[in-house]
Amino acid sequence: MPIPRRIVLGLLAGALALPVAARAAPLSEDALRTAPFETIVEAARGGTVNFFLWGGDDRINAYVSGPLAEALKAEYGITLNRVGVADTAEVVNQILSEQEAGVTDGGAVDLVWINGENFRTLKTGGLLLCGYAERLPNARFVDWSDPSIANDFGTPVDGCEVPWSKARFALAYDSARTAEPPKTMAAFLDWVRANPGRFTYAAPPDFNGSAFVRHVFMHAAGGAEALSGPFDQARFDAAAEKAYGLLDDLEPFLWREGRTYPTDIAQLNQLFANSEVDFTFNYEPTVFGAGVADGRFPETTRSFAFDDGTLANTSYVAVPFNAANKAAALVLANHLLSPAEQLRKADPAVWGMATALDLDRLTPAEAEAFRALPRHPAVIADEDLADRAMAELSADWLEAIEKGWIERVGR
Amino acid sequence: MTAFGAALPRRAGALVRRAAARPQGFAARSALALLLVLLVAPFLPVVVWSVTRAWFYPAIVPQTLDLSAWTSVFSATSGVPAALGRSVLIALSATGLAMLFGVPAGRALALHRFPGRRLVEVLVLAPLVVPPLAVAMGLHAVFLKIGLAGTVPGVVLAHIIPTLPYVILVSASVFSAFDTGLEDQARSLGATPSQVLRHVTVPLLAPGLAVAALFAFLVSWSQYGLTLLVGSGRVPTMPLILMQFVTAGRQDVAGAIAVLTVLPGVLALVLSARILAAAAARERTTS
Missing domain, CATH: 3.40.190.10 (Periplasmic binding protein-like II)
Known part of the structure; x- marks a missing residue:
């Protein structure tokens, strides 16, 4: 079956050339830590954020790909690409492989839902963007002195991840x-x-x-x-x-x-x-x-x-050192901390995951909205757990x- | 048949010849029906899981019929419809490329003697012997450097590794049973090259090559580790999404996804069976 060589070569070259796409110049790491948040929002506008998280619950998937993605698109013009994984360790391995391959920019993961050993592995390996977490505008709703926020399974958070939910x-x-x-x-x-x-x-x-x-x-x-x-x-x-x-x-x-x-x-x-x-x-x-x-x-x-x-x-979201879309990841991390988004996530009809915010730092009306959330009869009352x-x-x-x-x- | 052709493709070759030699379509059809039953029977509980909920011991049969797993799978936010399309695209592309390289290689190995042929045969088999995950890790590192990791073309290229040996082995077997003398005969009776191709070469080879393509499609379709690694998780195919729900213990959603995952395979099988049956019919009318 003779196939002209130049067709074979052409197909190969085409396949190889496809993924090479141009990327806008991103903000420097220092800028991400020091620039006013509006600058970061501007840099992120129109971009995409690849959010890696455990994908085994259709309710979580529906929330992240649905209302959360829509809010991010409407407010910041950012497209949220939910990447489901069977185990967060896969994401850690991905970032480690990228580091070994020398991929210091344009990594696959922009934001990852993480805590515990996975966080420790990435933090001790110097594989996370750090120093931005407490500077996010919505970080003011978080009690960073709370030991269960400041430490992730005993590993100091040190501004390398942003709390999302308590469990x-x-x-x-x-x-x-x-x-x-x-x-x-x-x-x-x-x-x-x-x-x-x-x-x-x-x-x-x-x-x-x-x-x-x-x-x-x-x-x-x-x-x-x-x-x-x-x-x-x-x-x-x-x-x-x-x-x-x-x-x-x-x-x-x-x-x-x-x-x-x-x-x-x-x-x-x-x-x-x-x-x-x-x-x-x-x-x-x-x-x-x-x-x-x-x-x-x-x-x-x-x-x-x-x-x-x-x-x-507490579970957190973190930005890898080589994330391709760091600005968009920061905007998403900040958005996840907003009282409105935390309230939506805490609603059992949506997901029901307990807020990472300190209710004392919210307006009385906002705090009341959290307290008034319905509870599924199968779920223990939050006060009893606290x-x-x-x-x-x-x-x-x-x-x-x-x-x-x-x-x-x-x- | 060469020693090489006698290895794995014996079954495939035998299948082709047997189907072609059948005096009647009835036996072929029954064999196909049996094959489909064997494929589908273990699958029935999965189908049941997908349309029920709250099915606990000691209930023998499901207590409620519920389509919420299917609703959730087909919702725009589940990513399943997109993954289904992506899986089809990847498996078809990988099959096409594997056929493009594998069929000429199979022909060369079956019909030509050349120095180093033994070595080539061993190399062709290598992907079946070396653990695919070990290859995938190395490939992932290389693809990361050249920007192919996490892309559909990267995953397609990676899928050529496990699919190519099947295509080469099956087509070597097909070509080793192919008598080029028939082409010469047709030519000597005055057939033009295009007539030879249309009436002799393609009809003789199509059934075998359909089997080769079927193998390639199914092997690509069922890749998990290779897709996960080389795709950097960003190329979610059906097996990847299925795994997420299986590990989470969601039999309902996993059941629905599993049904969708198996459909293209069954479709490919039925299509190739059709081609085989058509070849058998042609055999009857010409002999």
Whole structure:
């Protein structure tokens, strides 16, 4: 089958030339940190922002691609391109590969929804734009001195990311099956032993399963204070002995006698929905409401937090060092912090994610609007969570606890 | 058939010859029906998942019929319709390019003896042996440097890697069973070159090449890791979006996306089966 060589070469050249498109000269990094915000808005106008975020919830997708994108277009003329990912670690790998390939400008990611280990990896690698966060006009609504804002899983934020939402750990039960759930960790562990096979947890390093194990760890260590601050091997060893012992002893009472664990939270959710176990949990209790709404959980699902304390974290948005559209990313980050957009996101009919703003810094009318938001009956009241909130452990503690669990319990 | 042609494409070659040799279309049609059932049967629960909600144990059958997964999938904000179009574009382009390079290569390997042929055969098979993800990582780094990462053309070029071996192997098998003497006979009976092509070469080769194209299309269609890496996540094809909902435990939406993901594959299969059946029919009328 003879094909003229010049056709083959022409096609190849065409394919290679396509992606090479001209880009307007962007603002310098210094300008992004020092220029008046109006300058940044002007530079961003008419551009595009590639927003990378977990794509596994059609409600979140619909919110970001719908009202959020429309507002950004209407107010700033910026096109929001939502890029869904199955795991935020993929985005971290993308940025790391770009750095290794020497792509210092024109990177794929403009803004990423991030926290915890992923943030630490990027920050310690010097792969984030820093120093702009507190200068955003809407940053005045944020209490930057709040330790749960200033630290992301123990890593100081240092103006390298912008808070977006708050989340606190809660457990879900089916009120049709369990009338009154045990509300302290000690009572809960007793319940598990009294009801063999009716509980299990997602195996670390699953994000949520790992958070449950940290609650057990804090309980075994005698409180969150025992594990606060920087990682300390001696303190870890003392707590680990008790905590892993406790989890080991619990195994025979778990689902399938603890011979196997769900590998991710989706599996645990399914076990719960199908009445194979009586509890599931999540770091973001709004998913229980969303789960009832989209038919993943029974209508009678309710949630609660442990009286002895529940872990709290904040999730953020961050701009990579090599983002192609930094100005547009900053405009989006600022827009996400506006009271109106935060209110829309906090509405359970839209998403229901708790605001990262400090209500005391809003006008009384704005603050009242947040307080008046309806709550899905499956979702624990925010006040009940706020009362019990405990700061997250630093990422070193978190990693040591996960590693220890995998070695000693998960084997 | 050369030793090379005897490797993977034996099944494909046999399929072509068997379909062509069928005295009747009935057996071919039953085989096709069986194949479709085998393809579709494991898929039925997925279809059911996509049109139900709140289906919990111990209910044996779904309690409610609900189309909200489909509504959400087809909404403008889901990105699924765009991903479907993108997947088709990428798979068709990758198939076209793979055929462009693979068919001549297959012909050369089947019909010509040349120094270093063994080495070329090994190299052709290499993408099937080397883990594709390892190749993808290196390719991603190169594409990042030349600006191809995160673009549709970049993903198309990357998809040539896993598709090309199938095209070359299948077309080598097709050409090894192809008797160039038939072309000579037609010419000696006075056929013009275009008549030879139209009435001899294409009818003889089309069924086999359709199988090659089908392989290429399906292999490209189902790429996940390669698309994710080389596309920098910015080229969301159907498998990428499907994965997001599967890992999130959303059987309803994942079910709907899975149904849409499998349709083009079935369509491609039916089309190639048609071509094979037509070839068989032609065989009957001419013999």
